[in-house]
Amino acid sequence: MQHAQVARYQRLKLLLIFIVFAAPMAAAWGMVKWGVGIPFGHKAHGEVHVAAPNLNEWPLANEPESLGEAWTLAFDCLSDCEQRKDELWRLHRALGREAPRLQRLRIGGAEHALPGELVTRWQEPPSWYSQGAIWLMDPMGNPALVFNEQTETTDILDDIRHLFKVNHH
Template sequence: MHSRRHNQRQRIKLVMIFAVFSLPMVAAWGMVQWEVGIPDRHMAHGEVGVQLPSLNEWPLTVNTESSEDTWTLAFDCTQLCEQRMDEFWRLHRALGREAPRLTRLRIGGDSQALPGEVTSQWRQEPDWQEDNNAWLFDPFGRPALLFDASVPAADILNDIRHLFKVNPI
C-alpha cells in the first residue's frame, strides 16, 4: 500500500514536471497562431520577405548604387505625390542623428526634389509595381520591407528605427 502511494506521487511529480516545461511552448504557439498577446512594437508594419529584384536592377532613370552604410527608402509617387513627398521628408527629419543612414528615392512625380531626396522615373513600369507603394532597401540594395499605400508614415518610421537599432553601423 505504501509502495502504491509512493508510485502515484512519483507519477504526479513526473506529470507536473512535464506540464511545467510544456505549457510555455503551448502558450507561445497559441500566441503566434492567433496573434494574441504579441507586442505591436516588435511586429513589422511592412511586408517582410519581399521577393523583388535588388534596387540596382530596377528599371529607373538614375543609378541607384548605394553606399555600404546607407539604407534606401524608395517610394512610388504616382498619386498624392505632394503629400507622400512631405510625409517622407518629415519621416527622414524625425530620424534625427540617424538621418544620414537613410536615402529617399522618389520614383515619379513632377515636383522639385526636397532636401535629401533623389528623384527618378520608371524607364518601364514593372509588373510588380503598385501606385504609392514604398520599399525599404538594406545597404546592399536588397529589399527589406514593402509598405503599401495604407501604411502610415509613423509606422514606417518605427520600422526604420527598429532596423537601425538592430543593424548598427
C-alpha cells in the same frame, strides 16, 4: 537543545540560499514552458515578403548617383504624391541622429527634390510594381520591407527605427 536549534537554523539558511539561486532558473523554465511573461517581439507594419529585386536591377531612367552605404526608402510617385513626399521628408527628419543612415529615392513626380531626396523615374513600371508603394531597401540594395499607400507614416518610422536598432553600423 540549543545545538538542535543552531543545526535547524543552519539548514534553513542553506535552504534559503538554495531557493535564492534556484528561483530564477525555475522562473525562466516556467516562462519558456508556458510562454508567461515573455515580451512580444516587434511586429513589422510593412510586408516582409517583398517581390521586388535588388535595387540595382530596378528599371530606373537614371541611376541615382549616391546610392550605397545607407538604407534606401524608395517610393513611387506616379500618382499625385505631394502629401506623401512631405510626410516621408518629415519621417526622415524625425530619425534625428540616425537620419544619415537613410536616404529617400522618389520615383516619378516633379523634378524638384526635397532636401535629402534623390529623384528618378521608371523607364517602364516593372511587373512587381505597386502604385503608391514604399520600399525599404537595406544598404546592399536588397528589399527589406514594402509598405502600401494606406500605411501610416508613424508605422513606417517605427519599423525603420526597429531595423536600425537591430542592424548596427
